Amino acid sequence: MxxxxxxxxxxxxxxxxxxxxxxxxxxxxxxxxxxxxxxxxxxxxxxxxxxxxxxxxxxxxxxxxxxxxxxxxxxxxxxxIGHVNPRHPLRSAPRLRDVVLTGLTNSVERPPRWEPTRQDRERADELIATLGLTARSEARWPTLSQGERGRALIARALMPAxxxxxxxxxxxxxxxxxxxxxxxxxxxxxxxxxxxxxxxxxxxxxxxxxxxxxxxxxxxxxxxxxxxxxxxxxxDLVGACFGMPLTLSRADGRWTVRAERARPTDPSARSGRKTVPATRHT
CATH class of the missing domain: 3.40.50.300 (P-loop containing nucleotide triphosphate hydrolases)
Incomplete structure (x- = not known):
């Protein structure tokens, strides 16, 4: 069910x-x-x-x-619950894999006397691969880009399944x-x-x-x-949400958005495409 x-x-x-x-x-x-x-x-x-x-x-x-x-x-x-906060409060320089493994201990740093099992390491490596970080698994945290850190924190959140x-x-x-x-x-x-x-x-x-x-x-x-x-x-719905007329488009599953241009006063200048200002829906 x-x-x-x-x-x-x-x-x-x-x-x-x-x-x-x-x-x-x-x-x-x-x-x-x-x-x-x-x-x-x-x-x-x-x-x-x-x-x-x-x-x-x-x-x-x-x-x-x-x-x-x-x-x-x-x-x-x-x-x-896997909760990803991009403002992870790390102050040391652990390796990316060690940060991912702390998802099992729910701690910012790896506990001093805690050792992950072979299965733990394999799961960490699997998640690191899924997030496209295998080549950076041994890199120190300060050397990672903001995007690499974000993906590492997602892998960390997924460690407890x-x-x-x-x-x-x-x-x-x-x-x-x-x-x-x-x-x-x-x-x-x-x-x-x-x-x-x-x-x-x-x-x-x-x-x-x-x-x-x-x-x-x-x-x-x-x-x-x-x-x-x-x-x-x-x-109309997203425009009502953000308080301005918007046009949305979608291609290959990805969205783009832009503000509607003001309507021209000269009918001959119209593009022929009808636009509808956003209205509030409840």
């Missing part, structure tokens, strides 16, 4: 009298790859904190991996080659682990892997639209 990996039902989050999320619902099944999209302050990070068992809702129900928040030990639950992977703006700070390598690696990951569910937070549609199957649009703490990307990622 295809039980959900996570469910958020009519969730409200209020902090210091401010509503950060209002009546937000989301259900993610195994093998689905969700994008959380919206402008700054839309509530994306707050929602990801709920899904990663770092935060309780003020109202509503959140179940992650079959455990309801408020009725389970959050620390124990977090050990079964989680059913859910959360990615908080994984392309932040990457140059064009780094971004493309990251997205290629995420698509390879989806192919290699067909039951893995992912939730990726971003501001930019260009940063969505081709494997992205569903999207949730957030604006001012409310869900504007949710569902399969073919239904949700349209010019």
């Amino acid at each position: 295809n039980q959900p990996v996570l469910t958020a039902d009519a969730v409200h989050v209020v902090r210091d009298g401010n509503a950060l999320l209002t009546d937000v619902s989301l259900t993610v099944h195994p093998g689905e790859h969700w994008a959380l999209l919206g402008p700054n302050g839309a509530g994306k990070t707050t929602l990801l904190s709920l899904l990663g068992a770092h935060l309780h809702p003020t109202e509503g129900r959140v179940e992650v991996l079959g455990h309801r928040l408020g009725r389970t030990d959050l620390r124990g639950l977090r050990a079964h 989680p059913r859910l992977l959360l990615l908080d703006e994984p392309a932040t700070g990457l140059d064009l080659p780094g971004r493309e390598q990251l997205l290629t690696a995420l698509d390879a990951l989806a192919a290699a682990h067909p039951r893995l569910a992912t939730v990726l937070v971003t501001h930019h549609l260009e940063e969505l892997p081709t494997a992205t199957s569903h999207a949730l649009l957030l604006r001012e703490g409310r869900a504007l639209a949710r569902g399969p990307v073919a239904e949700v990622l349209s010019g």
Whole structure:
């Protein structure tokens, strides 16, 4: 039976009298790859904190991996969720493989007296290969590019074989080659682990892997639209989410977006293509 990996039902989050999320619902099944999209302050990070068992809702129900928040030990639950934070607080210079192996100990540094098993090392090498980093597995952390570090942290998050992977703006700070390598690696990951569910937070549609199957649009703490990307990622809905008329296009599974140009006043100057300004959908 295809039980959900996570469910958020009519969730409200209020902090210091401010509503950060209002009546937000989301259900993610195994093998689905969700994008959380919206402008700054839309509530994306707050929602990801709920899904990663770092935060309780003020109202509503959140179940992650079959455990309801408020009725389970959050620390124990977090050990079964892969959470990728690109701001990993490393201060030493470990090798890339050792950083990946710390996914098993849930520690920033490798514990002094802990030794991985042969199976642990083989799994680390398999994930490093999937993320396209085999040639850099012995490289020291300070010598890695930002993109290589991001992919290494994804491999680290996958070491405990989680059913859910959360990615908080994984392309932040990457140059064009780094971004493309990251997205290629995420698509390879989806192919290699067909039951893995992912939730990726971003501001930019260009940063969505081709494997992205569903999207949730957030604006001012409310869900504007949710569902399969073919239904949700349209010019009018995304334009309403970001507060400006937009045109979206998709080629080979990748998205591009641009702002609509103002309509010409001279009918003879029109290109002949009809454009529709974005309207707010609720």
